[in-house]
Amino acid sequence: MTSGDAHAATKVMAPYRRRWAALAVLVGSMLLLAIDGTVLYLAVPSLTADLAPSSTQILWIGDIYALALAGLLVTTGTLADRLGRKRVLLVGTAAFGAASALAAFAPNAEMLIAARLLLGVAGATIMPSTLSIIRNMFPEQGERTRAIAIWSAASAGGMALGPLVGGLLLEHFWWGSVFLINVPVVLVFLVAGALLLPESRDPRPGRFDLISAAMSMTAVIPLVYAIKHAISVGVDLQSMLAAAVGVTAGVLFVRRQRRLKTPLIDVELFSNKAFSGAVLANFVAIFALMGVLFFFSQYLQLVRGLRPLAAGLVELPTTVASVLAVAVVGVLVARLGTGRAVAAGLLLGALGLVLVAVAEGTDDILWLAVALLPLGLGIGVAMTLTVDAVVSAVPSERAGAASAISETAFELGGALGIALLGSTVTLVYRASLDLPADLTGATRVAVEDSLATAVNAARDTAGVLEAAQEAFTTAMQITSVVAAAITVIAALIARYTIPSGRKSGTTKNPIEE
Incomplete structure (x- = not known):
């Protein structure tokens, strides 16, 4: 974009009066996407009893949504630049509502996986547009920083809020309600978005490849x-x-x-050490959180015997701590600098993961809730700061490409966290099982497949269900420690790659693409 184009865009967008009301719509869209990424976790036991998915299908149900998001974010972001970000956002929101209805009434595991895939595709059209529209609506740097912080809080808090929303719904309705609830919310966002959001697009987007x-x-x-x-x-x-x-x-x-003259991803950005470090920290933060939380909800219900609502309340400290992160990041950056603050957040998250592993072996459920506080606060701080650090690490004219990469790392980290850490849970669970030698046939196969299927198949078999629950607890503890170790490594990388000096200066161009 030339300086003339940027100046013209500034004149159009600077006086936009309803930017804070429009921000509420965008934050609501992000909150919906984030909640939908984790709301399913508490529904796994009930949908397993209804649809009888295999352990592999359970993993695909969990991570196909984030995987589709990660794979399509850059592509749909490019299309939004060409066709108009508001238009693509509203079309994607409508498609998200339709896919939610399909998922709610899925008759089998295969159809649910397909519906979750469609949800991911629709979500991929929503996420890139939200941050781009925010950047266009807020030409003043201080306002834009606050807006992005609120946007980040919705993302972090929404992930942790998902289990609570799921628990409230599952307490009174069937598992499909966690998807069906999206439909009326989508209708509200469509009307509000059509009225409040400004349209924007890249006047010179280049060739779409x-x-x-x-x-x-x-x-x-x-x-x-x-x-x-x-x-x-x-x-x-x-x-x-x-x-x-x-x-x-x-x-x-x-x-x-x-x-390419106009690439989908500007890979040269990764030659910037600060940029690469921030992307990696963002990736690992969501990798650890999503990988552990996906099976943690099952642990609370299938091992601890909690009802869905009670399990969601136990996970509530993660939500509260994630939101509190927005209030403390300013103090942390002022005292430590960005790089050290990100590292501190990741180390606090790692401590939380270790405490979760310890608490899973105790009888008092209160310790589990307490252990989630440092996990939510640490990951919330790291995620909030890395989004800003990624954009700040590159020249202003390349900030749009940097944002797309940051969002892709976020979603891919969640998908791989569920795939890798979730598969680790399954692997350790099977290796830790101590079953009677005379247990054969379909019951043994079901118990060895997963704890969810073991609960249904071995409920009346003496000692078998207890053995499965003990093996699952061991698997959760080991996986939490593994996630903590990975998070510590990411903290060290963030500490020595992301600059820790205070930010200075302002940007002249509000459309940093």
Whole structure:
């Protein structure tokens, strides 16, 4: 964009009077997406009893949503730049409501997976537009920083709020209600968005490269599938072939982006150490949180015997702490600087994961709730600061590309967290099972598959269900410690890559794309 274009855009967008009301619509959209990413967790036991999915299908139900988001974010962001961000946002929101209704009434696991995939595709059209519209509506840097902080809080708080919303619904309705509730919310957002949101687009978007869009999906999906398949059944020709396809597509994608005049992802941004460190910290923060929370809700219900609402209330401290992060980030940055503050947040999150592992072996449920406080606060701080750090690490004219990469890392981290840490839970669970030698047939197969299926198959078999619950607890503890170790490594990387000096200066151009 030329300086003349930027100046013209500034004159149009600067006086927009309803920006804070419009921000509420955008934050609401982000909150809906974030809640939908985790609201399903508490519904897994009840939908398992109804649809009888396998352990692999349970994982796909959980992470296909975030995987579709991660694979399509950059592509749909580019389309929004061309077609109009408000238009794409509203179309995506309508599609999200339709896919939610389809998921609510899915008759089997396969249909639910397909519906979750469609939800991810629709969500991918919503997320990139929200941050881009915010950047256009707020030309003043201080206001824009506050707006992005509120946007980040909705994302972090929404993930933790999902289990509570799910618990409230599942206390009174069937598992499909966690999806059906989206429909009236979507209708409200469509009306409010049409009235309040301004339209904006890139006047010179460049050529849209369909080949790059296809290659980005081909790089992500086979790699995740290879990891899931290898952990589930072992390394075989199928997993090696999928991994080879993903790696090859990734290499070819990077080479193509280097040659294109208008790439989907500007890979040169990764040569900036601060940018790479912030993206990695963002990725690992959501990786650890989503990977643990996905099975934590099952642990509360299937091991601790809590009802869905009670389980959601136990997880409420994560939500509260994530929201509190917005209030403390300013103090942390002023005292520590951005890099050290991100590292401190990640270390606090790692401590929370260790405390969760310890509390899972105790009888007092209160300790579990207390352990979630440092986890939610630490991850909330890290996520809030890394979004700002990613954008600040690059020149203003490249901030739009930086934002797309940050959002992709966020969603891909969630999908891989569920795939890798979730598969680790399954692997350790099966290795820790101590079943009677005379347990054979369908019951043994069901118990070895997952705890969710064990509860239904071995409810009346003496000692078997207790053995399955003990094995699952061990698996959760080990996985939480593994997640903590990964988070500590990310904290060290953030500390030595993201600058810790105070921010100075202002940006002249409100449309930093």
